[in-house]
Amino acid sequence: MSSPYFTLPEFRYTKPKTIEEVVKVLDEYGENARILAGGIGLISFMKERLLSPQVVIDIKGIPELRRIEYVEGNGLHIGAAVTIAELQGFLGERVEIGNKYRALSEALPQISDSLIRNRSTLIGNICEALPYMDGYPPLIAFDAKLHSVSVKGEREIPVAEFMKGLAETELKTDEFITHVTVPEPPEGAVSGFTKFSSHSEFSATAIAALIRWSERRDERIARISYGSVSDTPILLQEAGEIFRGEGSIDSMIDRVVETALSEINIISDLYATADYRRRLIEVLTRRLLVRLFKEVIG
Amino acid sequence: MTVNGERRAVEVKDNELLLDVLRDKLYVKSVKAACWKGECGLCTVLLNDLPVKSCMVLAMEADGADVKTAEYFIKNGELAPVQRSFIEHGALQCGFCTPAFSLAAHHLLQRNPNATREEIKEYLSGIICRCTGYKQIIEAVEDARKYYQK
Numbered sequence: 089m090s091s092p093y094f095t096l097p098e099f100r101y102t103k104p105k106t107i108e109e110v111v112k113v114l115d116e117y118g119e120n121a122r123i124l125a126g127g128i129g130l131i132s133f134m135k136e137r138l139l140s141p142q143v144v145i146d147i148k149g150i151p152e153l154r155r156i157e158y159v160e161g162n163g164l165h166i167g168a169a170v171t172i173a174e175l176q177g178f179l180g181e182r183v184e185i186g187n188k189y190r191a192l193s194e195a196l197p198q199i200s201d202s203l204i205r206n207r208s209t210l211i212g213n214i215c216e217a218l219p220y221m222d223g224y225p226p227l228i229a230f231d232a233k234l235h236s237v238s239v240k241g242e243r244e245i246p247v248a249e250f251m252k253g254l255a256e257t258e259l260k261t262d263e264f265i266t267h268v269t270v271p272e273p274p275e276g277a278v279s280g281f282t283k284f285s286s287h288s289e290f291s292a293t294a295i296a297a298l299i300r301w302s303e304r305r306d307e308r309i310a311r312i313s314y315g316s317v318s319d320t321p322i323l324l325q326e327a328g329e330i331f332r333g334e335g336s337i338d339s340m341i342d343r344v345v346e347t348a349l350s351e352i353n354i355i356s357d358l359y360a361t362a363d364y365r366r367r368l369i370e371v372l373t374r375r376l377l378v379r380l381f382k383e384v385i386g
Numbered sequence: 387m388t389v390n391g392e393r394r395a396v397e398v399k400d401n402e403l404l405l406d407v408l409r410d411k412l413y414v415k416s417v418k419a420a421c422w423k424g425e426c427g428l429c430t431v432l433l434n435d436l437p438v439k440s441c442m443v444l445a446m447e448a449d450g451a452d453v454k455t456a457e458y459f460i461k462n463g464e465l466a467p468v469q470r471s472f473i474e475h476g477a478l479q480c481g482f483c484t485p486a487f488s489l490a491a492h493h494l495l496q497r498n499p500n501a502t503r504e505e506i507k508e509y510l511s512g513i514i515c516r517c518t519g520y521k522q523i524i525e526a527v528e529d530a531r532k533y534y535q536k
Contacts, residue, residue, distance in 0.1 A: 094422045101400035101446045124444075128424060131403075131442050135422065144400070146447060173436075201512025203427055203490060206436045207443070 096131070097140040103149045107237060107266060110145055115239045117143050119261040124148075125169050126208035128200075129216035138255075153266060158185050164270040172196055172205040172213070189270060191226040191279035191296040198222060198281075200289055211265050217251045218290075219355070224251070224321035225296035226281050228313035232270040238263035248313070251320045274300050274309050278383045282376050283316070284368050285359070291316040292360035293368035297327075297376050301384045305332045312344065312373070317365050318353050326351065337385075341377045345370050387451050389414065390458040398445040405429045405440040408453070416456040416485040427513030430486040431455050437490045439512070456485035459492065467533035468492045468526070475526035479517035486513050491527040499534035501527075 104110050113121050122141040124130050125148065133139040147153050153169040156178045164185075166175060176196045179186035186193045199205060199213060199222045213223035214234065227247040234245045236259060247268070250258050259265070273279065283294035294315040302308050310327040326347045330340050348369050356362040387394060389412055396411050405422070408414040408431065417440060418428035424442040431440045432454040459466035469488050471477070478484045487510060494501055494509045501509070506527045507520070515523060 096401040096403070096444075098399075098401050101444060103446075124447075127442055127444065127447070131444070132423065144444075146444075148447070197508070201427075202509045203430060203437050203439055203512040204424060204442070207438050 093135050096134045097137060099134075099141050099144045101144050101146065103146040105149050107150060107152070110147060110150070110264060111237055111239050111262075113143060113145055114262045114264060117141075121145055123168075123215075123264050125153075126171060126212045128204060128208040129212050133255075147264075155267070158182070161272055162269075163272040164189060165267055166210055166270070167267045168209060168211040168265050170209060170211075172199055172208050172210055173202070175210055176205065188273055189226075189230065189279070191229050191281040191298060192270070194281040195222050195226045195283075195294075195296065198283055211268055214247065214250065214268070215257065215259070215265060217253075217255050217257045219254070219319055219321070220290040220294075220316045220359070221321075222281075222283060222291055222294050222315060225294050225313040225315040226279070227268065227270065228321060228323050229279055229296040229298040229311045230270045230273060231311065232268050234265050235267050235269065236263045236265050248321070248323045253319055273298060276300050276302070276384075277309060278380050280376050280380055282372050284372060290359050293317050293365055293372055295369075295372050295376055297380060299331070299377070299380045299384065301331075301381070308332050310344075312348075314348065314352060314369065316359070317369060318355055322352055324348055324351065337381055341374060341381075344377065345373050348373060387448050387453055389453045390455060400444070400446055402445045403441055404431070404433075404443040404445045404448050404453075407445040408440060408455070414455050414457065418482055418485065420482075425514070427490075428483055428486045430489050430513065432458075432489055432493060435493070437493045454489075456488060459488075466492060468495060468530040471526040471530035471533075472523070475522045475529065477518065477522040477526035483513060483515045487515070487523055487527075491530065495527070495531060495534040499531055499536075501531065503528060 120141055121143040124144050124146045148169045153167040155167040156170050157165040179193045210223050213221045232247045245258050277298050277300040279298040281296040283291045285291045296313050298311045300309040308331045310331040312324040312327040315321045330343045354362045354365050398407050408417045420426045420428045422441045424439050429440040430437050434452050468491050
C-alpha cells in the first residue's frame with residue numbers, strides 16, 4: 089500500500105557506531121536528519137507525514153547510549169537508547185534505588201503498554217514533546233538534566249525547561265540528547281506519581297511530587313510537577329514556599345491545590361475538558377500529597 | 387536475519403517496515419497487519435526474543451536479528467503449550483489475534499512462570515481482541531503456567 093499511515097516516506101537509514109558520527113550527520117543535514125531510538129514517536133510522525141527526513145540515524149548501535157548506571161551521590165544516568173522496559177527492570181531489581189526514585193518507578197509502567205515499552209525509550213518520550221508524555225512530571229520532580237551534544241560541544245538542559253510547545257523543544261537541529269541524569273534526591277525525601285486517563289493511553293492529568301518534610305521549615309522541599317494539563321509540563325514554583333510557610337499540613341495541601349488551579353493555564357482537548365481537568369488536578373494532588381505525607385509523618 | 391530458525395536474506399528498502407517485509411517478502415502470514423499504528427498489537431513478533439510490534443520497527447533495524455513468530459513454536463506438527471492451552475480454553479473466535487497473544491504470553495511465562503492474573507492482564511494489555519473478550523485468553527495463559535514451571 090502506498091497511502092500514508094501504512095507507509096513511510098523515503099529516507100536513507102544509517103546506523104553509526106559513535107556519537108561523533110551522529111553529530112557529523114546532524115551538522116550536515118540539520119532538520120533533514122532525525123534520530124531513531126525506539127522509533128515509536130518518529131515512525132508514527134513519519135507515517136502521518138508530519139516528518140519526512142532525508143536521513144534517519146539509528147543510535148542503537150552506540151554502546152555508551154545503552155548505559156544505565158546509578159552512582160551513589162551522583163544519581164542515575166540513563167542513556168538515550170535505553171528502553172523503558174530496561175529501565176523498569178533496572179529499578180525493579182534494585183529495590184533501594186527503585187524506592188529512591190519512586191515517582192519514576194511508578195510512572196514507567198503506566199507509559200503505553202508493555203510491548204511498546206520493550207522498544208520505546210524514556211528520552212524518546214521526552215523528545216516527542218507532546219503535553220501527554222508521562223516521562224516529564226517525574227523527571228521534573230527530581231530536577232533531572234538532559235545532556236545534548238553537537239559539533240559545537242555539549243550542554244545541559246533541565247527537563248523542566250526543555251519543552252517549548254507542541255512537539256517543540258529547546259533542542260537545536262544540529263544537536264541530540266545523549267543521556268539524562270537524575271540527581272540523588274535530597275536526604276529523607278519521598279516521591280510518587282499518579283495519573284488519570286480515559287478512553288486513551290494518553291493521560292488527562294498526570295502529577296509527580298517530591299517532598300522532604302522537616303520540623304525545621306527552611307529544610308522543607310516540595311517539587312510538584314503536572315503533565316497533560318497545559319501546553320507544556322509544569323513545575324509548580326510556589327509549592328516549596330507554601331510548605332515552608334505557616335499552617336497545618338492540610339491547609340498547605342489546600343493552598344497547593346488552589347495555586348495549581350490558578351497558576352496553570354489548563355487546556356481542553358480530545359482527552360478531557362478544562363473543567364474536568366480542574367477536578368482531576370484537585371483530586372490527584374490531594375491523593376498523592378496525602379499518601380506522601382502519611383509516609384513521612386505516619 | 388534469522389526468521390523462525392532459518393537464515394533468510396532479503397532485499398529491503400530503507401523505509402520498509404519489518405511487518406511488511408515479513409508478510410509480503412517472506413510470506414510469514416501469522417503476523418497480522420491491522421492498525422499499522424502500534425495500537426492493536428496483532429503484528430507482534432519476538433525480535434531477539436522480546437515481543438515487539440513489528441509495524442513500529444524498520445526492517446533495517448532487524449538486520450542480522452533473530453525474529454520468531456507463531457510458526458516457530460510448531461515443532462514436528464506439535465503446538466507449544468501456551469498455544470494448546472488457547473485451544474483447550476476456546477480462547478479464540480476468529481483467531482486473528484491469537485498468534486500475537488500466544489507469542490507475548492509465551493515470552494511472559496518463560497520469563498515469569500508464576501505471573502499473577504494481574505501481571506498477565508497488564509502484559510497483554512497492548513493487544514486487542516475484538517471477538518471474545520479477554521476472559522478465556524487470560525484463563526488460557528493462567529492455565530499454561532504449569533507447563534513453564536519447572
